[in-house]
Amino acid sequence: MSNTDTPSGTGIDRGALERYLEEQFGPAESFEATEQDGGSSNRTVFVAWGERELVLRCAPEHERVPYLLHDVLGEYGMLSVLTGTAVPVPQPVASCADTSVLGVPFYLMERVDGEILGGEEPARFATPECRQRVGELVIDTLASLHTVEYDPSEVRAVPEGTTAEAVEAHVRNLEDALGTTGRDLDRALEVGEWLREHVPEPPERTLVHGDYKPDNTMMAPSESPQITAVLDWEMAGVGNPRADLGWLLNYWSEAADPDPITPEFEERYGDHELYGTVTEYTREDSTFMAHPSYPSRAELVDRYERRTGIEYRHDRFYRALGLFKLTAICERFYEAYLERPETAKDTYPMMELIPPVLAERATLVVDGETRL
Incomplete structure:
Protein backbone atom coordinates (compact mmCIF):
# COMPACT_ATOMS: atom_id res chain seq x y z
CA MET A 1 0.00 0.00 0.00
CA SER A 2 1.26 3.47 -0.87
CA ASN A 3 2.12 5.69 2.06
CA THR A 4 2.80 8.94 0.27
CA ASP A 5 -0.58 10.22 -0.84
CA THR A 6 -3.68 11.25 1.09
CA PRO A 7 -6.96 9.40 1.62
CA SER A 8 -9.64 10.22 -0.93
CA GLY A 9 -11.23 13.57 -0.16
CA THR A 10 -9.14 14.29 2.95
CA GLY A 11 -6.12 16.36 3.86
CA ILE A 12 -4.88 13.65 6.21
CA ASP A 13 -1.47 12.14 5.56
CA ARG A 14 -2.18 8.62 4.34
CA GLY A 15 1.18 7.22 5.30
CA ALA A 16 0.98 8.59 8.85
CA LEU A 17 -2.53 7.23 9.32
CA GLU A 18 -1.53 3.87 7.88
CA ARG A 19 1.41 3.60 10.26
CA TYR A 20 -0.78 4.51 13.23
CA LEU A 21 -3.43 1.93 12.31
CA GLU A 22 -0.81 -0.77 11.86
CA GLU A 23 0.64 0.00 15.29
CA GLN A 24 -2.81 -0.15 16.85
CA PHE A 25 -4.37 -3.11 15.06
CA GLY A 26 -1.63 -4.91 13.19
CA PRO A 27 -1.19 -5.13 9.39
CA ALA A 28 -4.12 -5.17 6.98
CA GLU A 29 -4.42 -6.26 3.37
CA SER A 30 -6.39 -3.14 2.39
CA PHE A 31 -6.85 0.42 3.56
CA GLU A 32 -9.39 3.04 2.50
CA ALA A 33 -10.25 6.43 3.98
CA THR A 34 -12.88 8.87 2.74
CA GLU A 35 -13.93 12.14 4.33
CA GLN A 36 -17.67 12.60 4.76
CA ASP A 37 -19.74 15.65 3.95
CA GLY A 38 -21.80 17.36 6.61
CA GLY A 39 -20.97 18.92 9.93
CA SER A 40 -19.50 22.37 10.35
CA SER A 41 -16.99 21.95 13.16
CA ASN A 42 -15.09 18.65 13.26
CA ARG A 43 -14.20 16.28 10.44
CA THR A 44 -15.44 12.72 9.97
CA VAL A 45 -13.47 10.18 7.94
CA PHE A 46 -14.65 6.65 7.18
CA VAL A 47 -11.74 4.23 7.50
CA ALA A 48 -11.65 0.63 6.30
CA TRP A 49 -8.66 -1.22 7.79
CA GLY A 50 -8.91 -4.63 6.23
CA GLU A 51 -12.34 -5.91 7.20
CA ARG A 52 -12.63 -3.52 10.12
CA GLU A 53 -14.90 -0.49 9.60
CA LEU A 54 -13.92 2.55 11.66
CA VAL A 55 -14.68 6.26 11.86
CA LEU A 56 -11.97 8.83 12.49
CA ARG A 57 -12.92 12.17 14.08
CA CYS A 58 -10.55 15.13 14.16
CA ALA A 59 -10.55 18.90 14.20
CA PRO A 60 -10.06 20.74 10.91
CA GLU A 61 -6.51 21.82 10.17
CA HIS A 62 -7.29 25.29 8.87
CA GLU A 63 -10.84 26.58 9.21
CA ARG A 64 -11.21 26.25 12.97
CA VAL A 65 -13.89 28.57 14.28
CA PRO A 66 -13.22 30.45 17.54
CA TYR A 67 -15.48 29.39 20.42
CA LEU A 68 -16.65 26.15 18.80
CA LEU A 69 -15.55 22.96 20.45
CA HIS A 70 -12.92 21.16 18.45
CA ASP A 71 -12.10 19.02 21.47
CA VAL A 72 -12.50 15.62 19.88
CA LEU A 73 -10.69 13.99 22.79
CA GLY A 74 -13.43 15.29 25.07
CA GLU A 75 -15.92 13.74 22.64
CA TYR A 76 -14.03 10.46 22.92
CA GLY A 77 -14.24 10.70 26.71
CA MET A 78 -18.00 11.24 26.58
CA LEU A 79 -18.45 8.18 24.36
CA SER A 80 -16.40 6.18 26.87
CA VAL A 81 -18.63 7.35 29.74
CA LEU A 82 -21.82 6.50 27.86
CA THR A 83 -20.74 3.09 26.57
CA GLY A 84 -22.92 0.48 28.23
CA THR A 85 -25.67 2.93 29.25
CA ALA A 86 -29.17 3.29 27.79
CA VAL A 87 -27.83 5.97 25.41
CA PRO A 88 -26.81 4.35 22.11
CA VAL A 89 -23.34 5.53 21.06
CA PRO A 90 -20.63 4.19 18.76
CA GLN A 91 -17.98 2.10 20.50
CA PRO A 92 -14.84 4.23 21.08
CA VAL A 93 -11.68 2.42 19.98
CA ALA A 94 -8.57 4.58 20.37
CA SER A 95 -7.55 8.22 20.80
CA CYS A 96 -4.38 10.12 20.01
CA ALA A 97 -3.38 13.46 21.54
CA ASP A 98 0.00 13.46 19.81
CA THR A 99 -0.28 16.11 17.09
CA SER A 100 2.90 14.85 15.42
CA VAL A 101 0.91 11.88 14.06
CA LEU A 102 -1.74 13.64 11.94
CA GLY A 103 -1.22 17.29 12.83
CA VAL A 104 -4.32 17.41 15.07
CA PRO A 105 -5.70 15.27 17.92
CA PHE A 106 -8.06 12.54 16.76
CA TYR A 107 -9.89 9.43 17.81
CA LEU A 108 -11.34 6.29 16.26
CA MET A 109 -14.67 4.61 16.90
CA GLU A 110 -16.46 1.63 15.44
CA ARG A 111 -18.62 2.45 12.44
CA VAL A 112 -22.34 1.97 13.06
CA ASP A 113 -24.66 0.74 10.31
CA GLY A 114 -27.69 2.94 9.73
Whole structure:
Protein backbone atom coordinates (compact mmCIF):
# COMPACT_ATOMS: atom_id res chain seq x y z
CA MET A 1 0.00 0.00 0.00
CA SER A 2 1.26 3.47 -0.87
CA ASN A 3 2.12 5.69 2.06
CA THR A 4 2.80 8.94 0.27
CA ASP A 5 -0.58 10.22 -0.84
CA THR A 6 -3.68 11.25 1.09
CA PRO A 7 -6.96 9.40 1.62
CA SER A 8 -9.64 10.22 -0.93
CA GLY A 9 -11.23 13.57 -0.16
CA THR A 10 -9.14 14.29 2.95
CA GLY A 11 -6.12 16.36 3.86
CA ILE A 12 -4.88 13.65 6.21
CA ASP A 13 -1.47 12.14 5.56
CA ARG A 14 -2.18 8.62 4.34
CA GLY A 15 1.18 7.22 5.30
CA ALA A 16 0.98 8.59 8.85
CA LEU A 17 -2.53 7.23 9.32
CA GLU A 18 -1.53 3.87 7.88
CA ARG A 19 1.41 3.60 10.26
CA TYR A 20 -0.78 4.51 13.23
CA LEU A 21 -3.43 1.93 12.31
CA GLU A 22 -0.81 -0.77 11.86
CA GLU A 23 0.64 0.00 15.29
CA GLN A 24 -2.81 -0.15 16.85
CA PHE A 25 -4.37 -3.11 15.06
CA GLY A 26 -1.63 -4.91 13.19
CA PRO A 27 -1.19 -5.13 9.39
CA ALA A 28 -4.12 -5.17 6.98
CA GLU A 29 -4.42 -6.26 3.37
CA SER A 30 -6.39 -3.14 2.39
CA PHE A 31 -6.85 0.42 3.56
CA GLU A 32 -9.39 3.04 2.50
CA ALA A 33 -10.25 6.43 3.98
CA THR A 34 -12.88 8.87 2.74
CA GLU A 35 -13.93 12.14 4.33
CA GLN A 36 -17.67 12.60 4.76
CA ASP A 37 -19.74 15.65 3.95
CA GLY A 38 -21.80 17.36 6.61
CA GLY A 39 -20.97 18.92 9.93
CA SER A 40 -19.50 22.37 10.35
CA SER A 41 -16.99 21.95 13.16
CA ASN A 42 -15.09 18.65 13.26
CA ARG A 43 -14.20 16.28 10.44
CA THR A 44 -15.44 12.72 9.97
CA VAL A 45 -13.47 10.18 7.94
CA PHE A 46 -14.65 6.65 7.18
CA VAL A 47 -11.74 4.23 7.50
CA ALA A 48 -11.65 0.63 6.30
CA TRP A 49 -8.66 -1.22 7.79
CA GLY A 50 -8.91 -4.63 6.23
CA GLU A 51 -12.34 -5.91 7.20
CA ARG A 52 -12.63 -3.52 10.12
CA GLU A 53 -14.90 -0.49 9.60
CA LEU A 54 -13.92 2.55 11.66
CA VAL A 55 -14.68 6.26 11.86
CA LEU A 56 -11.97 8.83 12.49
CA ARG A 57 -12.92 12.17 14.08
CA CYS A 58 -10.55 15.13 14.16
CA ALA A 59 -10.55 18.90 14.20
CA PRO A 60 -10.06 20.74 10.91
CA GLU A 61 -6.51 21.82 10.17
CA HIS A 62 -7.29 25.29 8.87
CA GLU A 63 -10.84 26.58 9.21
CA ARG A 64 -11.21 26.25 12.97
CA VAL A 65 -13.89 28.57 14.28
CA PRO A 66 -13.22 30.45 17.54
CA TYR A 67 -15.48 29.39 20.42
CA LEU A 68 -16.65 26.15 18.80
CA LEU A 69 -15.55 22.96 20.45
CA HIS A 70 -12.92 21.16 18.45
CA ASP A 71 -12.10 19.02 21.47
CA VAL A 72 -12.50 15.62 19.88
CA LEU A 73 -10.69 13.99 22.79
CA GLY A 74 -13.43 15.29 25.07
CA GLU A 75 -15.92 13.74 22.64
CA TYR A 76 -14.03 10.46 22.92
CA GLY A 77 -14.24 10.70 26.71
CA MET A 78 -18.00 11.24 26.58
CA LEU A 79 -18.45 8.18 24.36
CA SER A 80 -16.40 6.18 26.87
CA VAL A 81 -18.63 7.35 29.74
CA LEU A 82 -21.82 6.50 27.86
CA THR A 83 -20.74 3.09 26.57
CA GLY A 84 -22.92 0.48 28.23
CA THR A 85 -25.67 2.93 29.25
CA ALA A 86 -29.17 3.29 27.79
CA VAL A 87 -27.83 5.97 25.41
CA PRO A 88 -26.81 4.35 22.11
CA VAL A 89 -23.34 5.53 21.06
CA PRO A 90 -20.63 4.19 18.76
CA GLN A 91 -17.98 2.10 20.50
CA PRO A 92 -14.84 4.23 21.08
CA VAL A 93 -11.68 2.42 19.98
CA ALA A 94 -8.57 4.58 20.37
CA SER A 95 -7.55 8.22 20.80
CA CYS A 96 -4.38 10.12 20.01
CA ALA A 97 -3.38 13.46 21.54
CA ASP A 98 0.00 13.46 19.81
CA THR A 99 -0.28 16.11 17.09
CA SER A 100 2.90 14.85 15.42
CA VAL A 101 0.91 11.88 14.06
CA LEU A 102 -1.74 13.64 11.94
CA GLY A 103 -1.22 17.29 12.83
CA VAL A 104 -4.32 17.41 15.07
CA PRO A 105 -5.70 15.27 17.92
CA PHE A 106 -8.06 12.54 16.76
CA TYR A 107 -9.89 9.43 17.81
CA LEU A 108 -11.34 6.29 16.26
CA MET A 109 -14.67 4.61 16.90
CA GLU A 110 -16.46 1.63 15.44
CA ARG A 111 -18.62 2.45 12.44
CA VAL A 112 -22.34 1.97 13.06
CA ASP A 113 -24.66 0.74 10.31
CA GLY A 114 -27.69 2.94 9.73
CA GLU A 115 -28.93 6.20 8.23
CA ILE A 116 -29.09 9.72 9.61
CA LEU A 117 -32.57 10.91 10.52
CA GLY A 118 -32.35 14.05 8.41
CA GLY A 119 -33.38 15.43 5.06
CA GLU A 120 -36.26 13.36 3.77
CA GLU A 121 -38.40 11.01 5.81
CA PRO A 122 -37.33 7.35 5.42
CA ALA A 123 -40.00 5.81 3.20
CA ARG A 124 -40.37 2.79 5.47
CA PHE A 125 -41.39 5.08 8.35
CA ALA A 126 -44.18 6.86 6.45
CA THR A 127 -46.99 5.48 8.61
CA PRO A 128 -48.72 7.04 11.62
CA GLU A 129 -47.40 4.29 13.88
CA CYS A 130 -43.78 4.68 12.77
CA ARG A 131 -43.92 8.46 12.91
CA GLN A 132 -45.22 8.35 16.45
CA ARG A 133 -42.52 5.87 17.39
CA VAL A 134 -39.76 8.00 15.85
CA GLY A 135 -40.84 10.92 18.02
CA GLU A 136 -40.91 8.72 21.11
CA LEU A 137 -37.45 7.36 20.40
CA VAL A 138 -35.93 10.80 19.84
CA ILE A 139 -37.28 12.23 23.10
CA ASP A 140 -36.75 9.02 25.11
CA THR A 141 -33.09 8.93 24.10
CA LEU A 142 -32.59 12.49 25.32
CA ALA A 143 -34.40 11.60 28.53
CA SER A 144 -32.09 8.62 28.97
CA LEU A 145 -29.05 10.88 28.61
CA HIS A 146 -30.36 13.32 31.19
CA THR A 147 -30.91 10.53 33.73
CA VAL A 148 -27.55 8.75 33.35
CA GLU A 149 -25.65 8.49 36.63
CA TYR A 150 -22.10 9.75 36.18
CA ASP A 151 -18.89 10.51 38.02
CA PRO A 152 -18.29 14.30 37.85
CA SER A 153 -14.55 13.69 37.82
CA GLU A 154 -14.88 11.81 34.51
CA VAL A 155 -16.92 14.38 32.57
CA ARG A 156 -16.09 17.95 31.62
CA ALA A 157 -18.52 20.80 32.24
CA VAL A 158 -19.92 22.54 29.19
CA PRO A 159 -17.78 25.60 28.47
CA GLU A 160 -20.45 28.23 29.13
CA GLY A 161 -20.79 27.36 32.84
CA THR A 162 -23.99 28.79 34.33
CA THR A 163 -26.99 29.89 32.28
CA ALA A 164 -26.12 33.56 32.77
CA GLU A 165 -22.55 32.85 31.70
CA ALA A 166 -23.88 31.04 28.64
CA VAL A 167 -25.90 34.08 27.58
CA GLU A 168 -22.88 36.37 28.03
CA ALA A 169 -20.64 33.94 26.13
CA HIS A 170 -23.04 33.79 23.17
CA VAL A 171 -23.51 37.58 23.12
CA ARG A 172 -19.76 38.10 23.21
CA ASN A 173 -19.28 35.49 20.51
CA LEU A 174 -21.77 37.21 18.21
CA GLU A 175 -20.36 40.67 18.88
CA ASP A 176 -16.82 39.47 18.19
CA ALA A 177 -17.91 37.94 14.88
CA LEU A 178 -19.81 41.08 13.88
CA GLY A 179 -16.66 43.05 14.56
CA THR A 180 -15.12 41.18 11.63
CA THR A 181 -18.10 40.73 9.31
CA GLY A 182 -19.27 44.31 9.86
CA ARG A 183 -22.90 43.30 9.55
CA ASP A 184 -26.04 44.77 11.09
CA LEU A 185 -27.82 42.02 13.04
CA ASP A 186 -29.89 44.22 15.33
CA ARG A 187 -32.65 41.60 15.65
CA ALA A 188 -30.15 39.11 17.02
CA LEU A 189 -28.65 41.61 19.45
CA GLU A 190 -32.15 42.50 20.68
CA VAL A 191 -32.74 38.81 21.42
CA GLY A 192 -29.45 38.75 23.30
CA GLU A 193 -30.60 41.65 25.49
CA TRP A 194 -33.93 39.90 26.14
CA LEU A 195 -32.08 36.77 27.21
CA ARG A 196 -29.92 38.80 29.61
CA GLU A 197 -33.06 40.17 31.23
CA HIS A 198 -34.85 36.82 31.55
CA VAL A 199 -32.23 34.36 32.84
CA PRO A 200 -34.11 31.77 34.95
CA GLU A 201 -32.88 29.69 37.84
CA PRO A 202 -31.41 26.53 36.29
CA PRO A 203 -32.39 22.98 37.23
CA GLU A 204 -29.94 20.44 38.63
CA ARG A 205 -27.24 19.72 36.10
CA THR A 206 -27.11 16.49 34.09
CA LEU A 207 -25.13 15.06 31.22
CA VAL A 208 -26.07 17.00 28.09
CA HIS A 209 -25.34 16.54 24.39
CA GLY A 210 -25.21 20.21 23.39
CA ASP A 211 -26.35 19.59 19.79
CA TYR A 212 -29.08 16.98 20.14
CA LYS A 213 -31.38 16.99 17.10
CA PRO A 214 -32.87 14.47 14.68
CA ASP A 215 -30.00 14.63 12.19
CA ASN A 216 -27.53 13.72 14.93
CA THR A 217 -29.35 10.45 15.45
CA MET A 218 -28.81 7.35 13.33
CA MET A 219 -31.65 4.96 12.63
CA ALA A 220 -31.06 1.24 12.30
CA PRO A 221 -31.73 -0.29 8.83
CA SER A 222 -34.82 -2.04 10.12
CA GLU A 223 -38.46 -1.77 9.12
CA SER A 224 -39.46 -0.56 12.57
CA PRO A 225 -37.78 2.59 13.96
CA GLN A 226 -34.79 2.09 16.24
CA ILE A 227 -32.04 4.55 17.11
CA THR A 228 -28.74 2.75 16.77
CA ALA A 229 -26.44 5.66 17.66
CA VAL A 230 -26.36 9.31 18.69
CA LEU A 231 -23.52 11.18 16.99
CA ASP A 232 -21.51 14.43 17.23
CA TRP A 233 -20.73 14.82 20.93
CA GLU A 234 -18.23 17.69 20.59
CA MET A 235 -20.38 20.08 22.65
CA ALA A 236 -21.35 17.51 25.29
CA GLY A 237 -20.61 17.60 29.00
CA VAL A 238 -22.33 18.40 32.28
CA GLY A 239 -24.84 21.19 31.83
CA ASN A 240 -28.43 22.42 31.81
CA PRO A 241 -30.90 19.77 30.58
CA ARG A 242 -33.56 22.38 29.78
CA ALA A 243 -31.16 24.04 27.34
CA ASP A 244 -30.58 20.64 25.69
CA LEU A 245 -34.33 20.11 25.31
CA GLY A 246 -34.93 23.65 24.06
CA TRP A 247 -32.25 23.12 21.41
CA LEU A 248 -33.99 19.95 20.17
CA LEU A 249 -37.40 21.65 20.05
CA ASN A 250 -36.00 24.24 17.63
CA TYR A 251 -35.37 21.39 15.19
CA TRP A 252 -38.84 19.87 15.60
CA SER A 253 -41.06 21.68 13.10
CA GLU A 254 -44.82 22.09 13.22
CA ALA A 255 -47.13 23.04 10.40
CA ALA A 256 -48.34 26.18 12.20
CA ASP A 257 -44.83 27.61 12.65
CA PRO A 258 -44.52 31.04 11.02
CA ASP A 259 -42.02 31.46 8.19
CA PRO A 260 -39.14 33.72 9.26
CA ILE A 261 -38.56 34.81 5.65
CA THR A 262 -41.46 37.26 5.43
CA PRO A 263 -42.02 39.97 2.80
CA GLU A 264 -40.56 42.42 5.33
CA PHE A 265 -37.48 40.24 5.72
CA GLU A 266 -37.05 40.01 1.94
CA GLU A 267 -37.42 43.78 1.68
CA ARG A 268 -34.70 44.23 4.28
CA TYR A 269 -32.27 41.84 2.59
CA GLY A 270 -33.29 42.34 -1.02
CA ASP A 271 -33.85 39.75 -3.72
CA HIS A 272 -31.27 37.43 -2.22
CA GLU A 273 -29.99 34.59 -4.38
CA LEU A 274 -29.54 32.41 -1.30
CA TYR A 275 -33.23 32.21 -0.32
CA GLY A 276 -33.81 28.99 -2.23
CA THR A 277 -30.56 27.44 -1.03
CA VAL A 278 -31.27 28.32 2.60
CA THR A 279 -34.77 26.88 2.35
CA GLU A 280 -33.34 23.64 0.99
CA TYR A 281 -30.57 23.63 3.60
CA THR A 282 -32.99 24.03 6.49
CA ARG A 283 -34.96 21.02 5.25
CA GLU A 284 -31.98 18.94 6.34
CA ASP A 285 -33.04 19.77 9.88
CA SER A 286 -35.85 17.23 9.45
CA THR A 287 -38.72 19.59 8.73
CA PHE A 288 -40.75 16.53 7.72
CA MET A 289 -41.50 16.35 11.45
CA ALA A 290 -44.21 18.94 10.76
CA HIS A 291 -46.43 16.11 9.45
CA PRO A 292 -49.42 15.77 11.83
CA SER A 293 -48.66 12.10 12.46
CA TYR A 294 -45.51 13.07 14.36
CA PRO A 295 -45.82 14.09 18.02
CA SER A 296 -46.07 17.82 18.63
CA ARG A 297 -43.43 19.72 20.59
CA ALA A 298 -45.82 19.88 23.54
CA GLU A 299 -46.27 16.10 23.42
CA LEU A 300 -42.50 15.62 23.38
CA VAL A 301 -42.14 17.86 26.43
CA ASP A 302 -44.90 16.01 28.28
CA ARG A 303 -43.25 12.65 27.63
CA TYR A 304 -39.82 14.02 28.58
CA GLU A 305 -41.10 15.38 31.91
CA ARG A 306 -42.77 12.07 32.76
CA ARG A 307 -39.63 10.07 31.99
CA THR A 308 -37.08 12.36 33.70
CA GLY A 309 -38.94 14.11 36.50
CA ILE A 310 -37.41 17.35 35.18
CA GLU A 311 -39.97 20.10 34.64
CA TYR A 312 -39.38 21.98 31.40
CA ARG A 313 -39.94 25.57 32.51
CA HIS A 314 -39.14 28.86 30.72
CA ASP A 315 -39.69 27.43 27.25
CA ARG A 316 -39.39 30.74 25.39
CA PHE A 317 -36.07 31.46 27.07
CA TYR A 318 -34.52 28.08 26.29
CA ARG A 319 -35.68 27.91 22.68
CA ALA A 320 -34.56 31.50 22.09
CA LEU A 321 -31.25 30.74 23.79
CA GLY A 322 -30.66 27.84 21.43
CA LEU A 323 -31.46 29.90 18.34
CA PHE A 324 -29.31 32.78 19.56
CA LYS A 325 -26.40 30.44 20.24
CA LEU A 326 -26.77 29.00 16.74
CA THR A 327 -26.92 32.51 15.28
CA ALA A 328 -23.60 33.35 16.92
CA ILE A 329 -22.00 30.11 15.77
CA CYS A 330 -23.16 30.59 12.19
CA GLU A 331 -21.89 34.16 12.16
CA ARG A 332 -18.52 32.71 13.20
CA PHE A 333 -18.74 30.40 10.20
CA TYR A 334 -19.43 33.40 7.98
CA GLU A 335 -16.47 35.20 9.55
CA ALA A 336 -14.27 32.20 8.74
CA TYR A 337 -15.55 32.21 5.18
CA LEU A 338 -14.74 35.90 4.70
CA GLU A 339 -11.28 35.54 6.21
CA ARG A 340 -10.29 32.21 4.64
CA PRO A 341 -12.60 31.39 1.71
CA GLU A 342 -10.10 28.95 0.23
CA THR A 343 -10.32 26.63 3.26
CA ALA A 344 -13.97 27.17 4.23
CA LYS A 345 -16.52 24.36 4.07
CA ASP A 346 -19.04 24.34 1.22
CA THR A 347 -21.85 25.41 3.57
CA TYR A 348 -20.10 28.54 4.82
CA PRO A 349 -21.18 30.90 1.97
CA MET A 350 -24.80 30.24 3.02
CA MET A 351 -23.97 31.78 6.37
CA GLU A 352 -24.42 35.18 4.75
CA LEU A 353 -28.18 34.65 5.14
CA ILE A 354 -28.63 31.96 7.80
CA PRO A 355 -27.78 34.13 10.88
CA PRO A 356 -30.40 36.76 9.91
CA VAL A 357 -32.96 34.00 9.39
CA LEU A 358 -32.11 32.45 12.76
CA ALA A 359 -32.41 35.86 14.42
CA GLU A 360 -35.91 36.19 12.95
CA ARG A 361 -36.80 32.73 14.24
CA ALA A 362 -35.54 33.66 17.71
CA THR A 363 -37.61 36.84 17.62
CA LEU A 364 -40.71 34.84 16.74
CA VAL A 365 -40.07 32.60 19.77
CA VAL A 366 -39.50 35.55 22.13
CA ASP A 367 -42.68 37.25 20.86
CA GLY A 368 -44.71 34.07 21.40
CA GLU A 369 -45.46 33.64 17.69
CA THR A 370 -43.79 30.21 17.49
CA ARG A 371 -45.65 28.37 20.21
CA LEU A 372 -44.67 25.27 22.12
